[in-house]
Amino acid sequence: MSAVTSVLTEEQSDLRDAVANLLAKRSPEAQVRRLMSEDTGHDPGLWAELGAMGLLGLIIPTEFGGAGAGATDLAVVAEQMGRVLMCGPYLSTAVLTPYLLLASGDTAECAEVLPRIAAGELIATVAFAETGSARPPVHPATTASADGDSWVLTGEKTFVLDAYTAERFYVTAQHSSGTAIFAVERSTPGLSIAPLTAVDQTRKIGQLTLSTTAARLIGRVGSGQSALETALDNAAVALIAEQAGGAMHAMQMATDYARVRHQFGRAIGSFQAIKHMCVDMLLEAQSAYSAARHVAAAFDAGEPDRVADLALAQAYCSDAFVFVAATNIQAHGGIGFTWEHPAHLYLRRARADAQIFGDPAWHRERYVRLKEENS
Amino acid sequence: MNDDDIRAEVRGWLAENYDPALDRAEWRRRVFEAGWTVPSWEPQWWGRGLTDTQSRIVAAEFAAVGAPGSGYDRADMMACTLHDLGTDEQKHRLIPPSIRGETRWCLLYSEPGAGSDLAGLRTRADRDGDDWIINGQKVWTSFAKTADYGLLVARTDWDVPKHKGISFFIFPMRQPGVEVRPIHQITGESEFNEVFITDARVPHANLVGEAGGGWGVLQLALAYERRLMGDLARTARSSRDLKPDADSLIGMARAAGVLADSSIRQEIARADAYAAVNRWNTQRAKTTTDRTEAATLMALGKIAMSRILHETARVQTGIVGSESMLTGAENPIGDAVTFRTLNAYFTSIGGGTDQIQRNIVGERILGLPKEPEPYRDSAFRDLPH
Numbered sequence: 001m002s003a004v005t006s007v008l009t010e011e012q013s014d015l016r017d018a019v020a021n022l023l024a025k026r027s028p029e030a031q032v033r034r035l036m037s038e039d040t041g042h043d044p045g046l047w048a049e050l051g052a053m054g055l056l057g058l059i060i061p062t063e064f065g066g067a068g069a070g071a072t073d074l075a076v077v078a079e080q081m082g083r084v085l086m087c088g089p090y091l092s093t094a095v096l097t098p099y100l101l102l103a104s105g106d107t108a109e110c111a112e113v114l115p116r117i118a119a120g121e122l123i124a125t126v127a128f129a130e131t132g133s134a135r136p137p138v139h140p141a142t143t144a145s146a147d148g149d150s151w152v153l154t155g156e157k158t159f160v161l162d163a164y165t166a167e168r169f170y171v172t173a174q175h176s177s178g179t180a181i182f183a184v185e186r187s188t189p190g191l192s193i194a195p196l197t198a199v200d201q202t203r204k205i206g207q208l209t210l211s212t213t214a215a216r217l218i219g220r221v222g223s224g225q226s227a228l229e230t231a232l233d234n235a236a237v238a239l240i241a242e243q244a245g246g247a248m249h250a251m252q253m254a255t256d257y258a259r260v261r262h263q264f265g266r267a268i269g270s271f272q273a274i275k276h277m278c279v280d281m282l283l284e285a286q287s288a289y290s291a292a293r294h295v296a297a298a299f300d301a302g303e304p305d306r307v308a309d310l311a312l313a314q315a316y317c318s319d320a321f322v323f324v325a326a327t328n329i330q331a332h333g334g335i336g337f338t339w340e341h342p343a344h345l346y347l348r349r350a351r352a353d354a355q356i357f358g359d360p361a362w363h364r365e366r367y368v369r370l371k372e373e374n375s
Numbered sequence: 376m377n378d379d380d381i382r383a384e385v386r387g388w389l390a391e392n393y394d395p396a397l398d399r400a401e402w403r404r405r406v407f408e409a410g411w412t413v414p415s416w417e418p419q420w421w422g423r424g425l426t427d428t429q430s431r432i433v434a435a436e437f438a439a440v441g442a443p444g445s446g447y448d449r450a451d452m453m454a455c456t457l458h459d460l461g462t463d464e465q466k467h468r469l470i471p472p473s474i475r476g477e478t479r480w481c482l483l484y485s486e487p488g489a490g491s492d493l494a495g496l497r498t499r500a501d502r503d504g505d506d507w508i509i510n511g512q513k514v515w516t517s518f519a520k521t522a523d524y525g526l527l528v529a530r531t532d533w534d535v536p537k538h539k540g541i542s543f544f545i546f547p548m549r550q551p552g553v554e555v556r557p558i559h560q561i562t563g564e565s566e567f568n569e570v571f572i573t574d575a576r577v578p579h580a581n582l583v584g585e586a587g588g589g590w591g592v593l594q595l596a597l598a599y600e601r602r603l604m605g606d607l608a609r610t611a612r613s614s615r616d617l618k619p620d621a622d623s624l625i626g627m628a629r630a631a632g633v634l635a636d637s638s639i640r641q642e643i644a645r646a647d648a649y650a651a652v653n654r655w656n657t658q659r660a661k662t663t664t665d666r667t668e669a670a671t672l673m674a675l676g677k678i679a680m681s682r683i684l685h686e687t688a689r690v691q692t693g694i695v696g697s698e699s700m701l702t703g704a705e706n707p708i709g710d711a712v713t714f715r716t717l718n719a720y721f722t723s724i725g726g727g728t729d730q731i732q733r734n735i736v737g738e739r740i741l742g743l744p745k746e747p748e749p750y751r752d753s754a755f756r757d758l759p760h
Contacts, residue, residue: 009663028518196473269743272734278741283675290655290672309651316648346391364644370632371625371647 012076019080019181022049027084029342035087035344036201040165042088047120056094057118059234061102071234075241075296079289082245085349086204089162093117095238097160098233100126104181104219113168125166127157128228133357134159136172136228142210144173144182144221149299151217152190152299153182159356160204163206170218171210178222183326189215197286200352202345211281214261233310236357237296240314240348243321244292245351247285249323254278254331255344261333272330281327291316308374312368318354325350377436381429385411385436403475406444410543411437412474413448413458419468421474422448447474449606452482453545455599460584460592469524469545469581481522483513483546483592483598485568488760491731493528494590495758498572500544501530506576506698507531509546512569515725519555519568522548527577528593531586533756540755541667543589543596545581556687603675604726626685628694631708639694646683647691653679674736681723688716723732 008016026046035041050056060066061073067073074095079089098117101110116122128136142155153173160169164183169184169191183190190213195206255278258269268274291313298306325347329336334344354360376384406412406733407421415430416422420634427432430695434446447454454473483707487494498511509529516525525546551689552575624643628634656679660672688713691712692699698709723729737743750758 006666007659052467174719255743258743266747267744269737269741270746271732272746275737275741275743276730276733279675279678279736282671282741283678284735286672286675287652287656287679290659291652293659294655312648312651313646315644316652361641364641364648366646368640374627375414 006014006258008076008101010070015073015225016076016080018084019077020083022053023084023086025213027086032085032087032202032345034233039204041163041202041204042123047088050094051118051120054118056120057114057291060098060114060118060176063112065118066098067257071116071237071296071299073291073293074238077293078241078247079245080351081353082141083249085246085345087202087204088124089123089165089204091203091235091238091242092161092166093123096126096231097124097235100181100227101218103227103230103234104223105227108217109183111159111217111237119223120197122148122167123162123165124168124170125160125162125173126165126228126231127160127169128232129159130156131158133358134355135362136232138225139177140172140174140179142171144215144217146175146230147214151215152212153184153215154211154212156209157210158205160208160358162204163193163208164204169208171208171215172224172228173215173310175221176268179224179228180221181218181224181227183218184210184213184215185276188203188215200348202349203240203352203356205352205356216325219313221331226262234299235308236310237292237299239353239357240288240295240310240317243317243350244285244288246346246349246353247281247288247324248315248349250321250328250343251278251281251285253343254328254344256280257332277327281324281331284324287319288320306369308367311370313358314357315363315367317359318350321350322347322354337348352371376429378429378432381425382436385433389442393440395441399443400475400477402442403444403477405441405499407475407604409481413444413451413454414445415448416458416601421430421471423520429621433547444476449599450603451523452596452599452603456526456583456592457545458463458595459595464580465545466584469556473504473524478523479518479521479697480524480526480545481516481548482524483517483527485515486512487514491728493593494541495760496528496530496541497528497669498527498744500531501531502531502579502600503576505578505579507542507544507582509552509572509577512571514558514567514569516568516570517566519548519570519663519758524548525570526596527631531589531757534754535587536752537755537758538590538751539587539590541593542586543583544577545583546575547581551576561720579752585643620683624690624694627691627708631694631696633694639690642690642693646686649679649686653683666737671740674732674740677722677726677732678729678736681719681729684715684719692716725744 026049032210035043054067056075058069058077059068062068075285094117098114102112113122117124130141131328142153142157144151144153153171153241155173157171168188170181171184172179172180191209193206195204198205213280258278259267261268269278295313297308297312329343329347335341388409410421413422414425414433415427417424437445448700450476452472454470457470466758473480484539485492486496486498498509499511501666502507511529523547527543527544527546529544531542551644552573556569558567558569560567578677624646628639628643630659633639656672657676660669663669695712697705699712701709702713705712738745
């Protein structure tokens, strides 16, 4: 059993409070709803403030202009973002892209791109999924072929985070000698970008069609798949922390409502039917929170079991957030069934979060496979 | 003295004094004389005035060399309750034999008609000169056959609301009118007993606190019991039922030849996740400096443990399949799976049902309002039953 500790340092507590304060001001429900209605779902004002606080470069190493923070710091920030359903390309640009470039070993690309991300000057994303699964395919159907010193890509990518706002895409594609990552600029001829009609409008996703589109190779051919897997695992630390934060908030909404809503002359929270629902939500939300913190600490400590722990935690946090968000609607009764009430926004986010980096069943299977190999 | 000094001192004392060959009573007397029996109590009351943490260190050092005799300030519910709320006379008379291991106690709280609603108890105590006469039935009593005393709650006033008419006694078990019958549990085991009490006597000198003040005394005794349960959960060694080994389901499925079954694999991961998040919750509760956070996580622990045990047993049933119909020594795997399935209720009912625990968490942790109590101000004798 792991001996890593999940207790926050004073700096981490301060970081949490600072992010909470910023988001209370800059990402209230009205603002979330405004961004939901737009294709980009991106608030440049908020983005600038995140940059000024050093949050865009949070996990970027100091040599590339970032803060060089660890997984626990990232989890602390992501929890707060999840609580308020913050809109914007944080997960794609400030988390997944940096982790991918760092894992690719392409120092030149890191030196060129990461300082710009940290400074809030570049929105970038990673395009890895193809039709049918949100996990990366073992062999992408998107192909890469050499064209002299340069490369061209052909194929389709889907479930691409923030496709509509990104200025640069890191695309996985198959070459005869292996999988690789390629950079594609937004304006490149032969690239078409379309938004997907998504259930969760607080997190934008889109589709790319590449038709002999010029691209630059990142890292080397053959290492793309493992770099992507590493990046997805590191980024999942933020995703599960967002899920935990969202679950905590939805649980709190239900509990607060159960204290004030009166029927039959009593607060509905005095009825065991509602009280027990609230306690079940509390158990799931707290467990998700502990799981997210534990996994972050395990990644910081480089624990040997961290990926198996992540697999369990990612399945658990996905199910927990969906359960809490759904039960919150039920606890609210009629008002929870209205579009104007925010309860459904959390269920929408929860359902999308439970798919975006692979569904719970995929992560459970991964856990068993890892445990089998070790026993 | 700091913790390290204490550790060094007790270690030195044990090295000098402990001899496993020593007569048990003689050894207990030495421990008692040295103040190691109840180290956190005041020197005036047989202790050494140590902190709670230091007292645990002492107990751990005793355990490390296999020496009995320490830790009674956490494990002896009768002594702890009397230490806090007994009269000086009661303390001098009843505590030393108990913490030297010369007398034993049991708990006489629950009744067939008073389980979740313990304050609805109907065992009666009627004053008769210097004694009280006890009549009633108690249930779920461990060690009733070997106990010298029972911590007894009984009704002494039927004309006041239910919580206000209860008194707390140290009841002598070895007397006519006390009949102990083992309870045959659904697992086939018998850990608990029923205790039938007919015209038995307890001296007035053994009343703890005031007549009618028993509910308050009981709350203190229950708090000590919860603390002990927490200690035991932390140091549990026989982990078979409390902490299912994370790999055991995979091992069991492999042995049963069903590890390739994708639905079984999903179930295994689901059950393992319940156990894993519970470990992570416990770890967070231990490391956090936020008391509310720690209290929240600890309060959820019982509900979480019930789910782990029930779900693990359910997945094991799916793994062994038809063998779960069989029991007995010739079917050890089926037998174990059924035992775990049935024994899971030990946790989800014992010590307060999961449903009562959800009420407690909902009210104390989430601040949800209590159910209205229509009989709150009624005399107990007017309650329907």
